Amino acid sequence: MLKHNSFFEGGVQSVGFERNGRRQTVGVVDPGEYHFGTEAPERMTVVSGELWARLPGDAAWRSFPAGTSFEVPAKSGFDVKAVAPAAYLCEFL
Numbered sequence: 001m002l003k004h005n006s007f008f009e010g011g012v013q014s015v016g017f018e019r020n021g022r023r024q025t026v027g028v029v030d031p032g033e034y035h036f037g038t039e040a041p042e043r044m045t046v047v048s049g050e051l052w053a054r055l056p057g058d059a060a061w062r063s064f065p066a067g068t069s070f071e072v073p074a075k076s077g078f079d080v081k082a083v084a085p086a087a088y089l090c091e092f093l
Contacts, residue, residue: 008034014090023092033081038072041093045069049086054079 003016005025012034014027029051044053046068052061056076064070066086071093072078 008032025090027088027090029080029082029086029088031082031084033079035077035079037077038074041074042072043069043091043093044072044080045089045091047087047089049082049084051086051088052081052083 001017005014005016005027007013011030011032012027014025016023016025018024026047044051044064046064046066048066050063050065052063053070054061055070055072055078061079061081062070
C-alpha cells in the first residue's frame, strides 16, 4: 500500500511503501533547508540532483550528489538542504 507524505508546507514530498518487509520512501526535496528527526536508523540515497546534509555530530554541511548515500542513527536527526529540486530513496534499516 502506498502512503503519500507532505512536509514543510509541501517543500518535501514522499511516497512510502514496503518491500521485502522493509519500509522505504521515495521523494523530492524542493530548494530550501529542512530538519528531520529519526526514530529508526535510515539510509538516504540521492537518486537525482544533489542534497547537502549536516549529520549528527557534524558542524559542517556535506555534499551528496546523485548516486551517493548517508546513514543516520535512530533517535537522532539531520539537516538537509537543496539548491535545486532533488530526489531520494530513504530505507529504514
